[in-house]
């Protein structure tokens with residue numbers, strides 16, 4: 001399949017996911033950073049197996065762009081002295097309230113879930129993209145480049161599964177981005193960087209278009225012959241989803257071309273930020289072919305299609321240790337716009353102080369669709385992180401209330417899990433409002449997906465599945481690391497127990513069809529790579545000492561792979 005090229009946005013279905021192909025491929029990068037970024041790197045003297053690099057048969061480093069960037073317009077990595085960023089994590093108390101033994105037992109149980117998932121993958125789906133958790137075989141959903149294996153590497157390392165890690169890392173450096181033809185040589189960490197550069201060069205070819213905007217598909221034959229063009233209707237996230245990975249690659253190799261490729265997209269975001277239908281944010285689709293970012297579409301969301309674009313604006317600021325001021329400027333305006341226009345408070349029986357984000361339609365008149373998405377549960381963590389590091393008044397608090405909204409949505413359903421997409425009846429203001437049973441029932445009746453058997457406050461659960469996604473746990477983890485409040489760990493533990501109860505199968509863990517049912521929900525034969533890469537990692541980290549992957553030293557990309565921040 002790779003030799004025939006792979007494509008990224010082949011259907012709406014694949015668009016409705018945060019983890020679509022550019023991102024998964026980008027996640028492959030992490031493998032190569034893993035042993036380069038201390039403290040993951042074993043001490044030089046420590047014995048560890050030698051990795052045998054197997055080069056891909058097509059040498060992308062020899063490939064020449066057909067639309068070369070003129071050297072005078074190439075944007076190098078910022079050369080300013082890295083700044084000391086404001087402290088992100090709370091200072092752990094000298095007299096911790098929590099019971100160390102309890103946290104250890106919780107980690108052990110989460111590790112058991114990882115071992116079960118990994119062992120089945122190893123036995124039944126080795127080198128395939130995913131394990132099928134009901135039937136116990138493998139399937140390829142991302143070009144057959146062993147997505148689950150590569151994505152899970154750092155979780156194996158963090159959980160101390162070193163043997164499994166080395167076996168998997170060896171398998172990963174043999175991945176052939178083109179066709180198989182072995183030329184092995186004996187080296188250690190350089191094998192990882194070499195593999196990253198190989199992959200980086202291949203992905204860089206995706207930016208070799210007349211206007212240097214990325215193509216929606218990386219079709220190998222077109223890339224080799226210089227016929228790639230960006231699409232005139234391309235998801236926003238697809239334009240901006242490689243910025244962290246390319247920046248890290250530029251930092252590691254000193255080759256500015258990777259940084260330049262993503263800086264050009266950033267410049268477009270910058271030019272267009274305040275001339276969109278909702279100034280401060282960008283619409284869900286861009287016309288990349290003509291470089292139009294501002295008025296190709298009038299829908300604004302933090303969920304599918306856009307999510308990682310917003311996440312990366314903030315995280316680029318961290319990764320570059322504030323050396324490029326554009327990202328802070330972009331993020332501040334975005335965050336304010338989100339809080340003013342997309343955040344709402346639901347009408348619920350006990351008037352809890354919780355918030356959600358919806359979808360804004362810049363129409364005449366403009367309106368907010370109060371539909372929540374599980375994918376958008378990352379926003380609580382993002383606003384808290386941004387609020388903390390940029391000292392934005394009120395944003396840590398709003399991030400906490402958004403996170404509490406997602407936790408509440410988990411607890412509201414009989415399975416203890418939140419649906420993929422759901423609608424809530426909104427209060428007029430963020431100050432809250434009295435419960436109004438009549439108003440809720442009317443909303444349910446007027447909604448074609450409405451059901452009055454749903455928990456009070458929910459107008460519908462349009463997509464009632466739970467896909468083993470991480471976003472609610474991700475925000476709970478960030479909020480815990482920022483505030484030190486034990487309630488986030490307790491909430492995470494409850495979520496994990498609910499997940500175990502209904503998703504566990506003979507071979508692993510499975511997505512479920514409907515979180516709203518009482519009794520055992522139907523399972524789906526799917527365990528996507530983010531289960532081991534993200535969901536289990538965030539769970540393990542929330543119960544680990546706070547210096548394990550400290551948010552003051554690392555910034556996690558959208559697939560939860562930690563990248564080291566090089567700062568003062």
Ligand SMILES: *[C@@H]1O[C@H](CO)[C@@H](O)[C@H](O)[C@H]1NC(C)=O
Nearest residue numbers: 270271273274280329330333
């Ligand atoms: C957009 O407008 C906001 C509010 O005036 C401003 O703070 C921000 O810097 C602007 N963004 C850009 C990229 O100029």
